[in-house]
Amino acid sequence: MQKSSPRALMILGPTASGKTAVSLALSRVLDMEIISVDSALVYRGMDIGTAKPDAAERALVPHHLIDIVDIEQSYSAADFRADAARLIDEIASRGKLPVIVGGTMLYAKALREGIDELPSTTPEVRQEVARRGALLGWPAMHEELSRIDADAAARLNPNDSQRISRALEVYAMTGRTLSSFQRGAKTPDPSIVTAAFLPADRARLHADIGTRFESMLQKGFLDEVRGLMARAGFSPELASMRAVGYRQAIDYLTGKTDFERFLEAGKAATRQLAKRQITWLRSMPQVHVIDPYAHAPEEICSELVHLWQEACSQE
Numbered sequence: 530m531q532k533s534s535p536r537a538l539m540i541l542g543p544t545a546s547g548k549t550a551v552s553l554a555l556s557r558v559l560d561m562e563i564i565s566v567d568s569a570l571v572y573r574g575m576d577i578g579t580a581k582p583d584a585a586e587r588a589l590v591p592h593h594l595i596d597i598v599d600i601e602q603s604y605s606a607a608d609f610r611a612d613a614a615r616l617i618d619e620i621a622s623r624g625k626l627p628v629i630v631g632g633t634m635l636y637a638k639a640l641r642e643g644i645d646e647l648p649s650t651t652p653e654v655r656q657e658v659a660r661r662g663a664l665l666g667w668p669a670m671h672e673e674l675s676r677i678d679a680d681a682a683a684r685l686n687p688n689d690s691q692r693i694s695r696a697l698e699v700y701a702m703t704g705r706t707l708s709s710f711q712r713g714a715k716t717p718d719p720s721i722v723t724a725a726f727l728p729a730d731r732a733r734l735h736a737d738i739g740t741r742f743e744s745m746l747q748k749g750f751l752d753e754v755r756g757l758m759a760r761a762g763f764s765p766e767l768a769s770m771r772a773v774g775y776r777q778a779i780d781y782l783t784g785k786t787d788f789e790r791f792l793e794a795g796k797a798a799t800r801q802l803a804k805r806q807i808t809w810l811r812s813m814p815q816v817h818v819i820d821p822y823a824h825a826p827e828e829i830c831s832e833l834v835h836l837w838q839e840a841c842s843q844e
Contacts, residue, residue: 533720535840537617537627538833541566541637541810542726543803544773545737547821547829549582551726552630554830556590559628559837562620564613565594566631566640569772571604572596574757577750578774580741593620600769601762606639613640626837629721634809641717641813645710650698658694658701659766667693678706686801691771717815722840724833725816727807733822738799742774742792754778773798 538561542548552563565571569579573596582592593616598604613629613636620627629640662670668687674696675682681696696707717723728734754775757763764770765779774795781791810816817836819829 533718535722535837536621536720537564537629537722538837539566539629539637539641539721539723540726540833541634541723541806541813541816542632542821543728543734543806543810544580544632544799545734545741545803546632546726546728547826548630548632548726549580549586550826551821551829551833552628553586553589554826555628555833558830558834559626560624561626561628562591562593562616562623564616564620564627564629565592566609566613566629566633566636567594568604568609568633568636569769570595570631571598572600572769572772573598574600574753574760575769575772575775577745577748577753578778579772580745599762600757600760600767603768606635607644609633609636610639610644632806634806634813637723638809638813641721641723648699648703648710650702654698654701655694658697662690662694670694670697673697678708680708681706686805691768717813719815722837723813723816724836725810725813725818726821727810727818728822729820730822734803735800738803739796742796742799745774746792750774751778751782754782758782773802 540548540552555561556563567579569575570581571594572579575581581595587595594609594612597612617627629637631637658670667690670690670693671682671685671687674685674693677700678696682693685692685696687693699705699707699710757770757775758779765776765783770776770779777786777791777795777798780786780794781788786794819832821829824832
């Protein structure tokens, strides 16, 4: 079988692990464009709380799949896969290297390994699962999922309402478990050369997460959320508002919690996100592991250039 030629470089890592700094350093030595693999950066108006690259950073190198939908709209892993595949071809046709950067592992997996065609669900089923989740609590719904689909439940946090709901909806619609639609073994696309940032110093990562969250507050994160809440189509149940920090901010701004609890909840939710991202990365086959704390961004940049050149030399 003919070996696939390298088409793109992918840089994955947990939140606050330095992906943006490295990708900007990389843009100074490679003729490249960046494709964001981040489920929150797609939304317009969600800037501070997502650590979206600012105008100056985006002026240094073209960025794609940022600010492409409103918060009321949906955007899925399947949407990302289609958009990213198209952009890889377009960027390559311009003679530039597509560099895919971010931390939404489900999107990355969809691009590298394809995506299962899952059944659609009806508004009635979604509303019923949401009603029961609000009544019983999502840990109880997670227990219910464990009895139905132990494999799916084992991969999910007991408070991950979005994914627990999706698994229960699929079962309600089809009588089949979500895992049964995901049995096919998939080989990662070798044309997407993948580097994974895995920080060895977890305490430092947690400290950086806390510092960044406090910096977001200083930059006006709460005012940003107030502005989103004032939009005509706003609802706290929007998929966009499940992004880390936003739901916690909404709880604070609606009087459900005080500032100190909000601050700790926001940091804790971000640490939990980082833990899930690291778990995903450790399970991903065919990735080149880099400790982002072991070297300066410029040194990591050199390692990535070598990784890409080595992949190209083996085609």
